[in-house]
Amino acid sequence: MSTRICCGRSWAPRSYASHASHHNRPVKTFDPARFWAKVQRGPGCWEWTAYKGSSGYGDFGIGSRVYRAHRVAYELVRGPIPAGLHLDHLCRNRGCVNPGHLEPVTQAENTRRGEPASRTYCPAGHSYSGANVRRYDRAASHHGGRQCATCRREADARRRAADPTYWTAEAASNRARAAALRAGLSKDEANAMARATRRRVREALAIVDAIPDPLPDLPTLPEAPSLPLWGA
Secondary structure, three states, X not given: OOOEEEOOEEEOHHHHHHHHHHHHOOOOOOOHHHHHOOEEEOOOOEEEOOOEOOOOXXXXXXXXXXXXXXXXXXXXXXXXXXXXXXXXXXXXXXXXXXXXXXXXEOHHHHHHHHOXXXXXXXXXXXXXXXXXXXXXXXOOXXXXXXXXXXXXXXXXXXXXXXXXXXXXXXXXXXXXXXXXXXXXXXXXXXXXHHHHHHHHHHHHHHHHHHOOOOOOOOOOOOOOOOOOOOOO
């Protein structure tokens, strides 16, 4: 049976469902100064500087219980969270505890807002708008069929700096894939041909790079003796 990790323990699916609700229960009384000492306030997000779980949310312990840090901050500033509602991070930063960035919504709405297609900014903070969006046919992909053009350019620059042969091999690979598809091969066969082409081009470029530059001086050949012209 598969398990999930929470609060340092492994839980079976049924046990986890009931156990995980402890993160959303009302916060007990405690000294607020201990909580705010773990918060770094900025002009926008208020970053939680203490422990964060693998999901990115901050955790705050009160006695023997653990609470989500952003829920604690909301109740300290705004009051109790309405029953049955969840807090949505409007800033999309799970480590933020700024109550101004939190909105109580239903679980269904919170899930819908978290879907890739509804996101207006990439993980790096670039806007999904205008020329900064590259769209793909596979709309069900992990990025909702979109890619940030700025992030792609930066990634391409890093690849070029790390491996000067990358784009030469990639261009040859793309041509091989296109030729295979035009010839009627399946997509899997075309991809296999593209991978083989990329590998062969990289091997050839590695051989070229191994040639010393500049080449060693070649021996000078003696000049050929001058011969009389015919009939002179």
